[in-house]
Amino acid sequence: MSIDELERKIGKWRRNKTSIRDRMPENCWEAAVELAGKSSASRVASRLKINVNDLKRRMAHQQVATQSTKPKSLKSITLKEIPLSSRSSGYLFEIVSPNGTIIRVYQ
Numbered sequence: 001m002s003i004d005e006l007e008r009k010i011g012k013w014r015r016n017k018t019s020i021r022d023r024m025p026e027n028c029w030e031a032a033v034e035l036a037g038k039s040s041a042s043r044v045a046s047r048l049k050i051n052v053n054d055l056k057r058r059m060a061h062q063q064v065a066t067q068s069t070k071p072k073s074l075k076s077i078t079l080k081e082i083p084l085s086s087r088s089s090g091y092l093f094e095i096v097s098p099n100g101t102i103i104r105v106y107q
Contacts, residue, residue, distance in 0.1 A: 001031045001034075003044065003047055006028065006031050006035065006048060009031075009045060010028055010048055010049075010050075015107075024050070032045075032048060032055055032058075033055065033059050036055055036059055041055050041056050041059060046059060056089060093105050
């Protein structure tokens with residue numbers, strides 16, 4: 001949806017709402033978030049006459065929701081085999097994450 005189409009849709013909603021407390025329809029917010037992701041939140045909020053902080057909050061919420069649904073890549077974990085002769089360290093194996101965190105499993 002283009003910003004012009006969304007601006008018309010929100011304008012129509014504003015003219016037809018029954019109470020000052022009526023919330024903007026969710027599909028309008030979703031379209032605004034999508035447009036703001038392509039340009040900037042302040043430009044979209046200004047053009048649509050919506051609160052920029054509300055838009056940014058929704059953008060952040062969508063980003064978190066998107067990240068939590070993405071499967072974690074197994075390529076980011078390195079398994080290191082430790083030969084039997086060098087197990088004097090006391091652990092069976094270790095897992096090293098890309099950020100340097102080490103998990104060791106002891107016998």
